[in-house]
Amino acid sequence: MRFGAKVRKIESRTKQIIHFFSFRLKKQSSSFPFWKTYRIFAEEKCSKMKNLDTRRSIRKYTSSDVSEELLNKLFTQAARTQTMGNLQLYSVVVTRDPKIKEQLAPAHFNQPMVTGAPVVLTICADFNRTSFWARCRNAEPGYDNFLSFINAATDALLYTQTLCNLMDEEGLGYCYLGTTVYQPQQIIDVLQLPKLVMPVATLTVGWPDEEPSLSDRLPTESFVHQERYNDYLGQDIDNYYFNKEHLPENEQFVRINNKETLAQVFTDIRYTRKDNEALSAELIKALVRQDFLPHTVLNAKVSK
Numbered sequence: 001m002r003f004g005a006k007v008r009k010i011e012s013r014t015k016q017i018i019h020f021f022s023f024r025l026k027k028q029s030s031s032f033p034f035w036k037t038y039r040i041f042a043e044e045k046c047s048k049m050k051n052l053d054t055r056r057s058i059r060k061y062t063s064s065d066v067s068e069e070l071l072n073k074l075f076t077q078a079a080r081t082q083t084m085g086n087l088q089l090y091s092v093v094v095t096r097d098p099k100i101k102e103q104l105a106p107a108h109f110n111q112p113m114v115t116g117a118p119v120v121l122t123i124c125a126d127f128n129r130t131s132f133w134a135r136c137r138n139a140e141p142g143y144d145n146f147l148s149f150i151n152a153a154t155d156a157l158l159y160t161q162t163l164c165n166l167m168d169e170e171g172l173g174y175c176y177l178g179t180t181v182y183q184p185q186q187i188i189d190v191l192q193l194p195k196l197v198m199p200v201a202t203l204t205v206g207w208p209d210e211e212p213s214l215s216d217r218l219p220t221e222s223f224v225h226q227e228r229y230n231d232y233l234g235q236d237i238d239n240y241y242f243n244k245e246h247l248p249e250n251e252q253f254v255r256i257n258n259k260e261t262l263a264q265v266f267t268d269i270r271y272t273r274k275d276n277e278a279l280s281a282e283l284i285k286a287l288v289r290q291d292f293l294p295h296t297v298l299n300a301k302v303s304k
């Protein structure tokens with residue numbers, strides 16, 4: 001484990017210890033001002049997910065394994081996440097076998113984390129288990145439709161985020177791979193996902209072997225609207241995107257790609273209309289094959 005990960009793990013452990021003692025002291029000696037002060041300090045430290053302040057995506061991992069025991073503990077804890085009807089409409093496929101990682105890699109455009117991480121987690125929207133449960137219990141499921149996919153995908157993504165938060169607390173590194181929904185059929189085939197199971201997220205997981213700097217964020221007022229949606233003026237955009245556009249790395253991105261603006265790097269290179277439309281078609285086809293969309297959508301002409 002690298003130094004940064006160790007520090008995060010020690011910080012997390014310290015929080016647990018402070019929390020434990022502050023609870024004991026609260027019960028035993030709450031009349032002593034010193035302990036009260038200590039308790040307030042401890043509660044303040046524990047009341048907020050401190051690791052969120054320093055979280056970042058990790059794309060390089062040491063060769064140390066992530067134990068099955070630790071992963072199972074996190075899987076169980078993350079299951080406290082809210083889900084639709086408390087049905088837990090998700091499944092997680094754990095990949096450790098290098099051969100299967102090799103097979104998954106092309107679906108993720110061969111991003112090196114897929115083969116470089118000790119563990120790859122594919123989180124799926126899953127109505128297969130619930131539908132089978134219904135059939136086993138003389139109930140007729142009606143979940144082969146798009147609404148059910150959105151519900152199951154919501155469950156799966158919320159579960160994924162809780163897992164990420166728990167991994168942060170453990171000092172584990174992870175990277176979310178959005179490519180999961182770009183060429184899902186390849187993932188469905190490799191992992192042999194049955195109908196009504198759709199991959200929606202992938203996390204590559206391991207002990208961090210890098211300490212990248214924190215990425216920027218838009219100011220809070222740029223995305224919070226009071227009472228009604230306040231549509232943006234050009235001046236708002238100038239203010240909200242100023243920092244992002246003037247980061248040296250982003251200015252360099254613009255220069256080396258021969259673009260005029262950072263936005264053009266996104267629209268013309270990173271996430272283009274052509275790619276988005278082609279990948280949308282793949283996604284729709286996969287949703288049809290997994291029974292979440294009717295075959296008729298493949299022939300439907302969409303006019304805007």
Ligand SMILES: Cc1cc2nc3c(=O)[nH]c(=O)nc-3n(C[C@H](O)[C@H](O)[C@H](O)COP(=O)(O)O)c2cc1C
Binds near residue numbers: 175
């Ligand atoms: C929906 C989604 C898709 C993402 N896809 C990828 C990906 O395919 N490859 C990758 O390296 N990072 C991916 N990321 C990670 C983002 O690049 C990263 O979260 C973002 O740049 C902010 O950096 P940070 O996580 O270090 O704060 C994805 C994150 C999300 C939420």
